[in-house]
Structure formats: C-alpha cells, structure tokens
Amino acid sequence: MSEGIKLSKNGNDDxxxxxxxxxxxxxxxxxxxxxxGIEPNEIKPFSDGYDNVDEQITGxxxxxxxxxxxxxxxxxxxxxxxxxxxxxxxxxxxxxxxxMCDGIAEIINMVAGQIKTQAVGRGYHLKVxxxxxxxxxxxxxxxxxxxxxxxxxxxxxxxxxxxxVFYYHL
Amino acid sequence: MGKRVLLVDDSPVIHIMLRxxxxxxxxxxxxxxxxxxxxxxxxxxxxxxxxxxxxxxxxMDGLEAAKEIxxxxxxxxxxxxxxxxxxxxxxxxxxxxxxxxxxxxxxDYKIISALYMxx
Numbered sequence: 001m002s003e004g005i006k007l008s009k010n011g012n013d014d015x016x017x018x019x020x021x022x023x024x025x026x027x028x029x030x031x032x033x034x035x036x037g038i039e040p041n042e043i044k045p046f047s048d049g050y051d052n053v054d055e056q057i058t059g060x061x062x063x064x065x066x067x068x069x070x071x072x073x074x075x076x077x078x079x080x081x082x083x084x085x086x087x088x089x090x091x092x093x094x095x096x097x098x099x100m101c102d103g104i105a106e107i108i109n110m111v112a113g114q115i116k117t118q119a120v121g122r123g124y125h126l127k128v129x130x131x132x133x134x135x136x137x138x139x140x141x142x143x144x145x146x147x148x149x150x151x152x153x154x155x156x157x158x159x160x161x162x163x164x165v166f167y168y169h170l
Numbered sequence: 171m172g173k174r175v176l177l178v179d180d181s182p183v184i185h186i187m188l189r190x191x192x193x194x195x196x197x198x199x200x201x202x203x204x205x206x207x208x209x210x211x212x213x214x215x216x217x218x219x220x221x222x223x224x225x226x227x228x229x230m231d232g233l234e235a236a237k238e239i240x241x242x243x244x245x246x247x248x249x250x251x252x253x254x255x256x257x258x259x260x261x262x263x264x265x266x267x268x269x270x271x272x273x274x275x276x277x278d279y280k281i282i283s284a285l286y287m288x289x
Contacts, residue, residue: 030275035187035275084183087187088183088187089186102181102183103183105181106274109253110253112253113253113254113274117255
C-alpha cells in the first residue's frame, strides 16, 4: 500500500501525499495547545534543516504498518523546561531533567497518536511504537539517502522547536 | 471531602497534570501508581471512587490492571487514558467494563466531564 506514496514536503495538501504536511503541523499545534494552553506558530525552517535549533533534548518515535516513519521533536533544554512548566504549572527552577524527558516523550507520543488517527482516516493502518528521548549537545540524526524527510519549525515566544519526519519503505 | 481518585500512569508529568485539574475541581488524589501492579495494590489500600488508568505501562498494563481491579470490585469506575484510539483496545476496555475512554491530549473539561459522566 505504501509503494509510491510520498509524504507532502511543503505542507500543502498534496493529493498524492499519504499524510499531507499540514496534518503533522496541526497535530503538533493541537497537542501543545491542549496540554499547555499556548499556541505555537509554524515558521519557515532555514535552508539547512539541522543547525538552526540546538536540539539538546529530542523525542523520537517510530510508526510502522502501511507506512513506516520516524518522527522526532527536538529542542533546547530551555524550551523543554518551559514545556514542563506550561504542562504542569511547576516553577521553572523545579523542572527536573527527568520531567523534561518524560514530558517530551508524552508530547511525541500524543503527536503520534494524532497522526495515527488521521492516517487511519485516510485508510492506512499504523502501529505506534515506544517513544524514546535522546539527550545531549548537538544531537543529529543521520539517515540513508533513500529516506524522505520533512522538517517543520515552530516558535512560541522566543522558544523554537523542530518536528522532523523520516519516511522510508521497508 | 471530595471524591477520591487513584492515578495510574507511568508518566510523572501526567500525574502532575491530572492532580492539578482534579484538586482544582474539588477531588482528592488518594494515590499515585506508576504501573498496573502498583495500581492494583493501591486500589486495595485506598478504595478510591474513581481510577484514571493509562494503558501502556511497564510491569502490568492498564487493561490487565483494570481487569484485576474489576474482579475485586465490579462497581469501581475506571477511566482509561491513552494517546492511541485503537478500536481493538477500546473494544477490550468496554468488555472489561470501562465506562469512559479519554484520548490524550486532555484538557480540564475532558477530565472533569468524564468524572461526572461516570458518577
């Protein structure tokens, strides 16, 4: 079923896209809005999708089935701490490392759940696997040339974060 | 005193979020369990009015824990929470006797209306 089906790279509702780009954007916005009560703005990624956000904490999760993809949500520690504050109401100084990782894992899991629901609505079966969180300076994801990817950048105030989607055929 | 609620979820952040909503609305959180097995034990120890139960958890998942708790007390009101809306899981939850199923992300309204719906 996934043969020849491409992800939309430009965020438009491409009629041949398995999951249009704006579905991913809307999933992120909805999850952030519901859990934190704030509305992120989607902004244009820089030409190089890598070095424009310091990804010190990155949640990643694989979806498999009729489509196979990995989605990642990367951000600085400062942004991750702000997420925890917005989600829980704790003071910034009380936002612990484990809470940041747990919060990002929950967010990426919810985003994946939304994407899955939308994919099911388009006739695809998807299974969401376990979320992981990578922590470290200048964390990069290196992938094979066959993998298609899409980057979406979001901003809340002066805090930026990136959603990346890596789509591949098994 | 407000109705007593037991929280069963492996995410500490979700516990804080739920506690904040519940306490703001006059409910008392009587226990925090991080997996299904702890949830069953805390259910026996605290006899809550309601349980919020995640599905995917280590040691014992939410469906298994809910089944065990329902075996101990068929009247307890369990509300399942999950980021996935799998029909198969919802079907299993219904068979166990779960009254409400909340898809994450949740806001205050979803949580409180589920409690009133099951009360």
